[in-house]
Amino acid sequence: MNPASPAIDTESVTAxxxxxxxxxxxxxxxxxxxxxxxxxxxxxYHFGWIDAEGNPSxxxxxxxxxxxxxxxxxxxxxxAPEVGIPGAVAxxxxxxxxxxHDDLMDGDEQRRHRDTVWKVHxxxxxxxxxxxxxxxxxxxxxxxxxxxxxxxxxxxxxxxRKLIDGQAQDISYEHRERVTVEECLEMEGNKTGALLAxxxxxxxVLGGADDRTADTLEKYGYHLGLAFQAVDDVLxxxxxxxxxxxxxxxxxxxxxxxxxxxxxxxxxxxxxxxLAQILAADAQKSETEIAxxxxxxxxxxxxxxxxxxxxxxxxxxxxxxxxTAIAALDEIEMPEKVRAQLVALADFVVVRER
Amino acid sequence: MNPASPAIDTESVTAxxxxxxxxxxxxxxxxxxxxxxxxxxxxxYHFGWIDAEGNPSxxxxxxxxxxxxxxxxxxxxxxAPEVGIPGAVAxxxxxxxxxxHDDLMDGDEQRRHRDTVWKVHxxxxxxxxxxxxxxxxxxxxxxxxxxxxxxxxxxxxxxxRKLIDGQAQDISYEHRERVTVEECLEMEGNKTGALLAxxxxxxxVLGGADDRTADTLEKYGYHLGLAFQAVDDVLxxxxxxxxxxxxxxxxxxxxxxxxxxxxxxxxxxxxxxxLAQILAADAQKSETEIAxxxxxxxxxxxxxxxxxxxxxxxxxxxxxxxxTAIAALDEIEMPEKVRAQLVALADFVVVRER
Numbered sequence: 046m047n048p049a050s051p052a053i054d055t056e057s058v059t060a061x062x063x064x065x066x067x068x069x070x071x072x073x074x075x076x077x078x079x080x081x082x083x084x085x086x087x088x089x090y091h092f093g094w095i096d097a098e099g100n101p102s103x104x105x106x107x108x109x110x111x112x113x114x115x116x117x118x119x120x121x122x123x124x125a126p127e128v129g130i131p132g133a134v135a136x137x138x139x140x141x142x143x144x145x146h147d148d149l150m151d152g153d154e155q156r157r158h159r160d161t162v163w164k165v166h167x168x169x170x171x172x173x174x175x176x177x178x179x180x181x182x183x184x185x186x187x188x189x190x191x192x193x194x195x196x197x198x199x200x201x202x203x204x205x206r207k208l209i210d211g212q213a214q215d216i217s218y219e220h221r222e223r224v225t226v227e228e229c230l231e232m233e234g235n236k237t238g239a240l241l242a243x244x245x246x247x248x249x250v251l252g253g254a255d256d257r258t259a260d261t262l263e264k265y266g267y268h269l270g271l272a273f274q275a276v277d278d279v280l281x282x283x284x285x286x287x288x289x290x291x292x293x294x295x296x297x298x299x300x301x302x303x304x305x306x307x308x309x310x311x312x313x314x315x316x317x318x319x320l321a322q323i324l325a326a327d328a329q330k331s332e333t334e335i336a337x338x339x340x341x342x343x344x345x346x347x348x349x350x351x352x353x354x355x356x357x358x359x360x361x362x363x364x365x366x367x368x369t370a371i372a373a374l375d376e377i378e379m380p381e382k383v384r385a386q387l388v389a390l391a392d393f394v395v396v397r398e399r
Numbered sequence: 400m401n402p403a404s405p406a407i408d409t410e411s412v413t414a415x416x417x418x419x420x421x422x423x424x425x426x427x428x429x430x431x432x433x434x435x436x437x438x439x440x441x442x443x444y445h446f447g448w449i450d451a452e453g454n455p456s457x458x459x460x461x462x463x464x465x466x467x468x469x470x471x472x473x474x475x476x477x478x479a480p481e482v483g484i485p486g487a488v489a490x491x492x493x494x495x496x497x498x499x500h501d502d503l504m505d506g507d508e509q510r511r512h513r514d515t516v517w518k519v520h521x522x523x524x525x526x527x528x529x530x531x532x533x534x535x536x537x538x539x540x541x542x543x544x545x546x547x548x549x550x551x552x553x554x555x556x557x558x559x560r561k562l563i564d565g566q567a568q569d570i571s572y573e574h575r576e577r578v579t580v581e582e583c584l585e586m587e588g589n590k591t592g593a594l595l596a597x598x599x600x601x602x603x604v605l606g607g608a609d610d611r612t613a614d615t616l617e618k619y620g621y622h623l624g625l626a627f628q629a630v631d632d633v634l635x636x637x638x639x640x641x642x643x644x645x646x647x648x649x650x651x652x653x654x655x656x657x658x659x660x661x662x663x664x665x666x667x668x669x670x671x672x673x674l675a676q677i678l679a680a681d682a683q684k685s686e687t688e689i690a691x692x693x694x695x696x697x698x699x700x701x702x703x704x705x706x707x708x709x710x711x712x713x714x715x716x717x718x719x720x721x722x723t724a725i726a727a728l729d730e731i732e733m734p735e736k737v738r739a740q741l742v743a744l745a746d747f748v749v750v751r752e753r
Contacts, residue, residue: 081564083571146530150523169504172526173567176500176533180559183537187553195549199541205534210435213527217437 054385058393061386065113068126069133076134076185080177087166087174091145093157097165107157110273110394111136111244117386118248118262121379129248131185131194135201136244138182143208143240145175150216151299158290179205189251197250200259204243211235222328224302226311230271233304237277238270245269245387261377265387268370273394275363278303279356280398282347288399294343298335300327304362309355316352323349367395408739412747415740419467422480423487430488430539434531441520441528445499447511451519461511464627464748465490465598471740472602472616475733483602485539485548489555490598492536497562497594499529504570505653512644533559543605551604554613558597565589576682578656580665584625587658591631592624599623599741615731619741622724627748629717632657633710634752636701642753648697652689654681658716663709670706677703721749 077088089095096102112133119129147153148161149171155161163171186198214232218224245266246259254262280289281296281303289295296303309320323346327335350356370391374384431442443449450456466487473483501507502515503525509515517525540552568586572578599620600613608616634643635650636659643649650657663674677700681689704710724745728738 081567084563084567142530146526150526168522169570172500172504173563173570175530176496177560177563179530179533180556180563183552183556184560187549187556190549190553192546192549195541195544195546195552198537198549198552199544202534202537202541206531206538209438209527209531209534213435213438216523216527 054389055393057386057389061113061117061390062109064126065111065116065133066109068116068130069109069112069137072130072185073134073137076138076181077178079181079184080174083166083170084174084177087162087170088141088178090165091141091162091174093159097160108397108399110390111140111241113390114241114244114266114387115248117383117390118245119252120248120383121262121377121387122249122252122254122258123380124248124252126248128252131189132197132247132251133244135182135186135197136240136247138178138185139201139205139208140240142175142178142182143205143212145171145178147212149175150212153299155292156290193251193253197247200243200246200250200263204239207235207239211237211239218302219300221302222325223310224307226304226307229302229304229307233274233278234267234271237274238267241270241273242266258377261373264373264376265370265391268366268373269391269394272363272366272370272391275304275359275366276395276397278305279359279363282350283356285398290399293340294347297343297346298338300324300335304359305350305355307355308358308362309350309353312354312358314353316349317354320346320349320353363395367391408743409747411740411743415467415471415744416463418480419465419470419487420463422470422484423463423466423491426484426539427488427491430492430535431532433535433538434528437520437524438528438531441516441524442495442532444519445495445516445528447513451514462751462753464744465494465595467744468595468598468620468741469602471737471744472599473606474602474737475616475731475741476603476606476608476612477734478602478606480602482606485543486551486601486605487598489536489540489551490594490601492532492539493555493559493562494594496529496532496536497559497566499525499532501566503529504566507653509646510644547605547607551601554600554604554617555597558593561589561593565591565593572656573654575656576679577664578661580658580661583656583658583661587628587632588621588625591628592621595624595627596620612731615727618727618730619724619745622720622727623745623748626717626720626724626745629658629713629720630749630751632659633713633717636704637710639752644753647694648701651697651700652692654678654689658713659704659709661709662712662716663704663707666708666712668707670703671708674700674703674707717749721745 074094077092078085080088086095086099090097093102115129115133115136116126120126144156145162148156149163149168153161154164162174182201183198186194186201211232215236218232242263246262249262250259278296281291281301282294282305286293292298309317371388374387428448431446432439434442440449440453444451447456469487469490470480470483474480498510499516502510503517503522507515508518516528536555537552540548540555565586569590572582572586596617600616603616604613635645635655635657636648640647646652663671725742728741
């Protein structure tokens with residue numbers, strides 16, 4: 046297989062994502078139902094199960110890559126996919142805890158085509174329900190009462206700490222003029238790689254896998270996360286808003302120092318230098334001034350990033366991380382079918398358009 | 400012993416609190432040092448180890464009742480006090496996670512005579528560092544790698560969920576005209592009782608105690624927490640600001656539906672009815688209008704609460720909860736010295752002035 050243009054088994058990936066959603070969602074909903082009012086309602090809104098008025102809704106609840114991975118993870122250790130369900134649910138709870146808090150900290154008003162929780166229910170509920178989902182994640186795992194559940198919770202806790210480190214870096218980078226490509230990759234590894242890594246090890250750990258197997262699965266997951274994020278960074282500038290659910294040029298609006306931007310700034314040459322001048326001037330502007338930019342002003346910045354090579358570098362980085370992820374799978378034994386499915390999921394992640 | 404006016408062994412209590420502080424603080428500081436910058440600095444400020452400029456400080460870091468209890472808890476199960484240290488640290492981390500988030504949600508600007516974290520370092524750092532302390536609590540326990548560590552973490556997680564439930568109730572009560580005494584006690588049991596209960600069971604669980612012993616210790620801790628909170632509610636209105644570190648009439652300023660207020664409103668009679676009228680009118684006022692109240696306006700409200708019996712009822716409630724806590728200790732075996740020390744700590748909690 047050529048990692049530059051992976052031949053994805055779309056049918057297989059769709060089935061895997063669907064299986065993850067089908068097996069994990071009822072358990073996730075039951076977990077969220079444990080929350081006391083009004084937190085249960087706020088969480089249900091966040092997950093897209095109800096609308097802002099409280100009516101049932103079948104809103105976009107995300108791609109569900111993590112639950113699919115957690116079930117495959119159990120199978121990688123020779124266990125039944127169902128063994129991974131508490132892990133899938135715990136990882137989803139932590140992921141959504143971080144979304145609730147990050148959206149508030151970043152002032153993001155939209156997610157998955159809908160107003161964010163702090164926008165609809167206020168900052169206090171966003172903090173509180175985020176906290177509750179984090180606690181619930183540990184509760185779901187630890188009530189299994191096994192040594193492996195303790196190991197799984199420890200891995201999830203360490204991943205959560207990295208997630209928090211990544212958000213801290215993300216916030217501090219916003220105030221800095223220059224961020225290196227290495228710093229950006231480290232931040233994205235913390236923000237996206239660590240939890241995806243945990244999703245790929247948690248099912249195996251619950252299925253009794255040893256630490257070496259779990260660590261290797263995490264290596265696959267970590268690089269998969271970096272590939273995922275590189276694709277996300279491209280979509281954050283050039284993605285189709287109808288597909289991504291974000292506003293056009295969303296990362297440029299937020300002056301995010303995402304991979305295409307830092308790579309373009311690091312590239313040197315006329316376009317890179319021109320971009321540096323423009324972004325330095327933008328940094329002096331207020332948020333309102335940036336929000337008032339015309340379509341053309343965003344488009345010209347995006348064009349300079351592309352001209353300086355930021356878009357191409359990031360797309361190649363996605364393929365490099367994809368290759369590293371897949372190579373890790375060869376370090377351990379697992380059923381061939383599971384290996385093929387992990388490869389197919391990795392392929393899906395790098396070619397997706399949302 | 401007469402629970403109405405406990406004869407406290409002050410020397411013994413001071414020694415117990417000191418022991419908790421001495422054994423737990425270095426481990427707590429080492430745990431906080433694990434945080435990536437700037438979160439380590441923000442946390443150190445919160446704990447009072449440095450001032451807002453980053454200079455070392457020996458600020459008031461609280462009474463440290465919980466660490467003292469966690470060490471006694473280990474001894475109650477026949478283990479060495481040191482066995483309780485990771486539990487003491489984990490409970491302190493969770494307690495401070497909740498303070499960081501609650502101060503932000505409640506808009507509280509002062510704690511322990513100092514500006515709160517969100518006031519000094521901004522809301523994002525208060526959210527982020529709170530999250531990090533919560534994760535760290537689980538990390539500290541789970542890295543012990545034992546089945547008992549998993550059991551302890553599960554109990555801590557359940558206590559944290561109650562803490563969050565209590566904060567949710569507290570927020571929702573602020574918008575309600577009437578809160579019953581029962582609702583207020585339930586909220587305070589969640590906000591204060593649950594984590595204190597966990598402090599009293601966690602050392603025992605780490606020392607291998609069975610669930611019945613742990614549950615009974617939690618019963619003592621839960622009622623101790625309610626006694627503690629009843630005293631706090633009295634101090635929140637009539638406490639000496641120099642001793643409490645809070646502004647004069649702090650709970651009245653925040654229109655808190657604390658025990659003295661709800662008990663006074665439930666009492667009936669002329670003072671109760673007059674108080675209900677005044678508080679109903681206050682509820683229509685803005686926060687700024689309340690902040691502009693004169694000393695006399697606060698004093699007259701406090702006097703009405705007292706006249707309606709709210710102060711006396713709450714003080715009696717503290718003694719009732721104290722008695723229930725102490726009675727629970729008789730349900731299990733433990734070294735007599737430990738039992739006496741738990742009694743002395745309970746006595747201390749109900750007579751303190753800060």
